[in-house]
Amino acid sequence: MEFTLQENLNIRVGVIDQFEELIEWSQMQYHDLPWRYERSLYGTLVSEIMLQQTTVGTVISHFERFMNKFPTIHKLANAKEKDVQQAWRGLGYYRRAKNLHRAAQVISSKHQGNIPENFKDLIKIPGIGEYTANALISIGHRKRALAIDANIERVISRVFGYETIKGPQNQKQIYQDFTRKKILDIEVNYRALNEAIMDLGRTYCQARKASCELCPLSSVCKTKKAGNPLDYPREFQAKEKKKLKNLHLLRVLVKNEKGVLLFRRPKNKWLEDQYELPTFALGKERRTDQYPQLRFYKNYKKLPQFKTHITDHKISNFVLATKDDQIIDCKANYKYVPMSELENENISTATLKALERLQQ
Numbered sequence: 479m480e481f482t483l484q485e486n487l488n489i490r491v492g493v494i495d496q497f498e499e500l501i502e503w504s505q506m507q508y509h510d511l512p513w514r515y516e517r518s519l520y521g522t523l524v525s526e527i528m529l530q531q532t533t534v535g536t537v538i539s540h541f542e543r544f545m546n547k548f549p550t551i552h553k554l555a556n557a558k559e560k561d562v563q564q565a566w567r568g569l570g571y572y573r574r575a576k577n578l579h580r581a582a583q584v585i586s587s588k589h590q591g592n593i594p595e596n597f598k599d600l601i602k603i604p605g606i607g608e609y610t611a612n613a614l615i616s617i618g619h620r621k622r623a624l625a626i627d628a629n630i631e632r633v634i635s636r637v638f639g640y641e642t643i644k645g646p647q648n649q650k651q652i653y654q655d656f657t658r659k660k661i662l663d664i665e666v667n668y669r670a671l672n673e674a675i676m677d678l679g680r681t682y683c684q685a686r687k688a689s690c691e692l693c694p695l696s697s698v699c700k701t702k703k704a705g706n707p708l709d710y711p712r713e714f715q716a717k718e719k720k721k722l723k724n725l726h727l728l729r730v731l732v733k734n735e736k737g738v739l740l741f742r743r744p745k746n747k748w749l750e751d752q753y754e755l756p757t758f759a760l761g762k763e764r765r766t767d768q769y770p771q772l773r774f775y776k777n778y779k780k781l782p783q784f785k786t787h788i789t790d791h792k793i794s795n796f797v798l799a800t801k802d803d804q805i806i807d808c809k810a811n812y813k814y815v816p817m818s819e820l821e822n823e824n825i826s827t828a829t830l831k832a833l834e835r836l837q838q
């Protein structure tokens with residue numbers, strides 16, 4: 479991204495004060511998040527992986543429980559996979575628990591439990607991607623780095639008026655400009671800066687609502703000045719936007735004296751190794767290779783239902799409760815689990831929702 483000399487000067491002078499004000503605001507408001515008031519590199523690793531794709535509110539209620547169970551990186555590294563998955567329950571996206579566990583094992587065995595300080599070493603650790611590496615450098619080690627998640631991408635795009643289309647390309651552009659010191663070339667505490675921008679993106683600078691009048695950056699924000707912050711980060715025009723496909727799934731709750739019938743998701747498939755209710759794609763119009771097709775089940779629209787959403791699919795889940803497992807072709811990968819032992823299994827979020835839905 480190019481700025482004129484004068485723009486650069488204005489941005490630099492204004493930005494230093496305003497970003498310091500932003501940091502002050504963030505530290506006043508959010509210093510007591512559990513992973514902030516007692517800092518450790520290991521805590522940063524755990525919280526940053528938990529916070530990907532999960533709201534702060536949900537992470538708050540899980541972080542301390544997880545840390546009490548696995549208080550050190552060695553404890554986590556030596557834990558059984560099943561116990562890690564169980565401690566992750568309620569956070570969803572279980573692949574992250576696997577990644578965290580794998581990263582802890584490698585840090586414990588190859589780095590004597592010390593989390594490396596540089597990008598090159600961090601990125602070689604399985605389970606640590608670019609975002610987590612930059613979060614560990616900035617938030618963990620307090621060095622100059624920018625952990626670009628959706629919140630940081632949105633705030634930076636709005637403050638500096640990035641015209642690149644939202645997503646990997648825009649994030650790469652921001653990252654390049656940051657490393658070349660075209661943006662945010664300021665002397666600040668980079669831990670505090672990253673956290674403050676994340677806090678702003680979560681609160682005043684949301685995707686569909688920008689409360690610019692309350693925002694500490696409003697006097698240096700390019701798109702606020704232009705009056706169009708919600709147009710940033712730039713998106714594809716509606717006609718180019720991918721349309722979400724509708725998918726109807728039938729989730730069958732077979733519950734009898736043996737327990738609940740669960741299906742273990744196969745290796746190398748979506749939700750690998752998680753247990754879920756036997757699930758079928760309904761109707762003939764939409765095919766999916768994740769679930770067998772069940773064309774002829776009628777009247778399913780009268781069943782209790784709940785909605786979920788995955789990548790390019792909007793999913794209506796219909797839940798059928800029965801005692802009879804004859805309606806399922808039970809072969810490999812199915813097992814009964816007594817109700818009292820359900821919480822010991824690695825159960826998919828959709829299955830938990832289906833059980834909840836039937837209790838309502």
Ligand code: SF4
Nearest residue numbers: 683690693696699707
């Ligand atoms: S001024 Fe408005 S658009 Fe700019 S960063 Fe603040 S909330 Fe976002």
